[in-house]
Amino acid sequence: MQESCCSIDKIVLTIIFFVLGGCASQFPPLVQQPLLGSPSLSAVREDIAYYQGSYVRWGGTIAGIQNKKEHTIIEIIARPLESDSRPREIHVELGRFLAWVDGFLDPEIYRPGRDMTVYGSIEKLIKKGEEKPLLPLLQVKKYHLWKPRNYPPAYYPYPYWKPRGYY
Template sequence: MLLVSLLCSGMACAPVFEPELRGQIDPALSYPELLASPASHAGRVVLLGGTIVEAANFETFTRLILLQYPLGRDDRPRTNQPSGGRFLLRIPGYLETEVYRPGRAISVIGEVQGQEDLPLGETSYAYPALIPKHLHLWPEGETGPRIRVGIGVGFSKGF
């Protein structure tokens, strides 16, 4: 029984990023530090997550603007936690913005490129800008692992 529980919990929390990629992450760089001074952290690799606020295609890249959320053990953004702010991704090439649309959750390992100032309402916002090394788009409707373990005898009568 204990073995089954351990196996199930291990599968539910399997990381979405390969160990080689995770090894490139700078664990000392927190999101608040990145937000405070994006340009001074250019070249560093971070793991961030959030939900898409805006997706736009340009001639040579797709830009995603995300609302940052803390990550859970499975690297999924925890949208029930407070957000730390926004960041943007510049993805070379084309991404389908009907797939990568507002509200979708993403986790990303990316290299900090610096800061990009863009309008936000009546003001300007200094976005930390990243180029993704690996992007994970989470399935819609899932908020975490759903494991059900039961022991017993049952039967069903099909009608």
Template structure:
């Protein structure tokens, strides 16, 4: 019984419940931009990096730089962007929390396309009426380099304690100002 529970736990989805749905299309942003009428009211799950937040009277519009989603629904910002899209969220979204650079995943229906300026270029944004969304927690960057507490640089075969020019960190040599 315990073994069966162990194997069945691997079948669960790691996508957050807020943006989990069964009938999600794999439509890409470029497809919607090319033929917007063919994709109206199609359920999509897109994600990306917040560029701007615009609060209006009854809703909030997020401008997002889209990235492909990984298996957990997280926008993979290490790959090439797929373009931009606008997400229309009902109600107020605090721009102090939804700051530019944060990652968000949107589940919603393609409503239309709108044209706005990006610099001086008119850009056609797919507009998604969000049914739900998930703001991903900020990922902390660990700046400490990896350190092995059991490694001693003096245990190398080339160690010579009487050589004044020997450097235990050979590939990353130090520059001696007196030489």
């Protein structure tokens, strides 16, 4: 009788272990943890030779995506990162950079306006257009696409929130 009780306890503990394991975050630790001494985007643009091969953790808002045969290049508007490594929602543009990701990324999922954080090595500067400045290219090792921010709708539309007779 005691053996069957212990085997049931083991089964219950195993189920709990798998359920809790499924709830664990799938967030890449290299993207999550800040890098000490990570250079800024402007410092890299000024002296690419010094920083070439260095690893950085940058993030921002996707501005464009371009799929090639074996890789994807994402243009990202750089933004400062919050403590959880999510790009801050501020309208300060630190510049732009390009992220080289091996494989195909669906442009419907990785679309402009989505926030993304990447971890990778600085490769070189690339000219994106005729009048645009040179953009640093990162060879991405790990990345995280953030869920869209959801804000509650305003409780009352503008003219209806004022008391009567206030117009």
